[in-house]
Amino acid sequence: MPAATAHLIPPPEEAAPTTRDRILEEAARSFREIGYQKTTVADIARTLKMSPANVYRFFESKKAINEAVVERLTGEIEAMIAAIADTPKLGAPERLSRIVTALHDDSRRRFEAHPRVHEMVEAAMSESWAVCQAHVDRIGAVLARVVADGVREGAFAVTDPKSAASCIHAAITRYCHPVLVNRQPDRVEPPLPVMIAFLLGALRQPPRDAER
Amino acid sequence: MPAATAHLIPPPEEAAPTTRDRILEEAARSFREIGYQKTTVADIARTLKMSPANVYRFFESKKAINEAVVERLTGEIEAMIAAIADTPKLGAPERLSRIVTALHDDSRRRFEAHPRVHEMVEAAMSESWAVCQAHVDRIGAVLARVVADGVREGAFAVTDPKSAASCIHAAITRYCHPVLVNRQPDRVEPPLPVMIAFLLGALRQPPRDAER
Secondary structure: HHHHHHOOOOOOOOOOOOOHHHHHHHHHHHHHOOOOOOOHHHHHHOOOOOOOOHHHOOOOOOHHHHHHHHHHHHHHHHHHHHHHHHOOOOOHHHHHHHHHHHHHHHHHHHHHHHHOOOHHHHHHHHOOOHHHHHHHHHHHHHHHHHHHHHHHOOOOOOOOHHHHHHHHHOHHHHHHHHOOOOOOOOOOOOOOOHHHHHHHHHHHHOOOOOOO | OOOHHHOOOOOHHHHHOHHHHHHHHHHHHHHOOOOOOOOOHHHHHHHHOOOOHHHHHHOOOOOHHHHHHHHHHHHHHHHHHHHHOOOOOOOOOHHHHHHHHHHHHHHHHHHHOOOHHHHHHHHHHHHHHHHHHHHHHHHHHHHHHHHHHHHOOOOOOOHHHHHHHHHHHHOOOOHHHHOOOOOOOOOOOHHHHHHHHHHHHHOOOOOOOOOO
């Protein structure tokens, strides 16, 4: 395309956002900066110079807007860890380690930059549990895939990758859960690399039922 | 002691509570039933038929009362798990398993019975972190002791029992942390016994540093 006309036709990734996208973008900004509780649909409409009725054409409630905002945010996290899970020529233990580290770093970064994101997450957890659960399930599925890869590679010895992955997932709650991640952030014991090494050790051993 | 006079001299464990004890008892009841936020020092004094000034002779603030209430509560939990840690003739894996189960059951029971206990815990976590940290450290010390026992017994293979115990402690956050334990209580994945078996597996393997 000649340079002189290129600016007339925006490339696809810069295409004008739809009204729905603009509402989500503004809602996400307001939830981050002002907080979920203090943001009203009327505020969102006013900032976008549209009527509240127009916002309601796309979302039936603030709760529905929040669900879409949370789905977009969790979608980003899921895409990030899926990319790590798919890294070629990297052993499963290292991919698992990078995924857990990425989840931790992402969670801390998000909440340090915007402490009010907590309100949005709390609202989602209390009002829209299905959205949160679906995210948790998708993260769990990626972890299970990498654990299964590790079993095939001979790095892990677990008999049930899905169950082992759910153990890993639960075990990293302290490091990744939005409700905990920024509590006393300077002192998370043990440091994450120590925890990851410990959990990888568990994956090398099939759990025994009869311990008693 | 003849039965006819026994009621005149209360046995030591039934001795009249001190004023300090009565204040703590009433504060704990009010924090549980009315909530930390809505309880005032004046309310506590009124219920005990004493002046607020008298309460302040023992505690300089509501925060100081809460710290004492939380210390008593955490002391009960610590005594409970220390008793399990000291159970004679029980292998370390089984003692560890029982400790984790007891922490989980205790946490759920407390918060199911009195959801408003959360307010008290939140207040302690934000205003009196040292009290919470001391509790976490004491639980960690008991776990480390049992892990070290397991190494001596030949059941565990970790090289650093204290570090391994801190991994166990962090890994059970999802099951024991007061802020999480009653969120979606019907669906904690994986079930705790599966998680415990997984973690015991990790203890049988020394973690390796060089995974990459």
